[in-house]
Amino acid sequence: MNLRRTAVVSVTTLCLAVTAPAAYAAAPAATPAALPSAVSSPGSVAFADFNSLLNRGVSGRVTLTEMPGNTVRLIGQFDTGFDDHTANWEVQWGSKPRLPLMVNPPATAPFTADYPNTTLGLVTLGSIKIYKNGALYTSTLLVGLL
Numbered sequence: 001m002n003l004r005r006t007a008v009v010s011v012t013t014l015c016l017a018v019t020a021p022a023a024y025a026a027a028p029a030a031t032p033a034a035l036p037s038a039v040s041s042p043g044s045v046a047f048a049d050f051n052s053l054l055n056r057g058v059s060g061r062v063t064l065t066e067m068p069g070n071t072v073r074l075i076g077q078f079d080t081g082f083d084d085h086t087a088n089w090e091v092q093w094g095s096k097p098r099l100p101l102m103v104n105p106p107a108t109a110p111f112t113a114d115y116p117n118t119t120l121g122l123v124t125l126g127s128i129k130i131y132k133n134g135a136l137y138t139s140t141l142l143v144g145l146l
Contacts, residue, residue, distance in 0.1 A: 057081035
């Protein structure tokens with residue numbers, strides 16, 4: 001019963017974060033095609049929260065920040081869910097190159113990467129994926145805040 005309530009709260013939080021921008025509130029009856037385009041700029045942020053109840057025991061956050069000069073900086077850390085320090089753990093944003101994770105069970109060390117010639121673009125940003133020994137272990141969607 002508690003598991004179900006937690007899952008619903010997480011989904012509700014995600015929906016509220018996605019629909020919160022004030023630009024969309026002005027047109028409540030608008031269809032998705034009529035909504036204004038959301039273009040990113042330096043300071044734009046997107047994040048992915050991993051919930052241990054929904055992501056195979058993994059909890060933590062990955063944040064993407066658009067920097068000046070068309071660069072996106074990824075920073076993150078996971079607090080739980082990494083049970084095997086001998087495995088090859090990696091994290092990936094969309095189709096960008098995978099980053100190796102340093103694991104000290106049950107957590108990871110903080111990690112960071114810069115992606116030059118990249119912007120966050122539209123609100124739909126894809127996902128953050130975690131791989132264990134080359135196989136997809138878990139993933140979650142990014143939420144954009146512009």
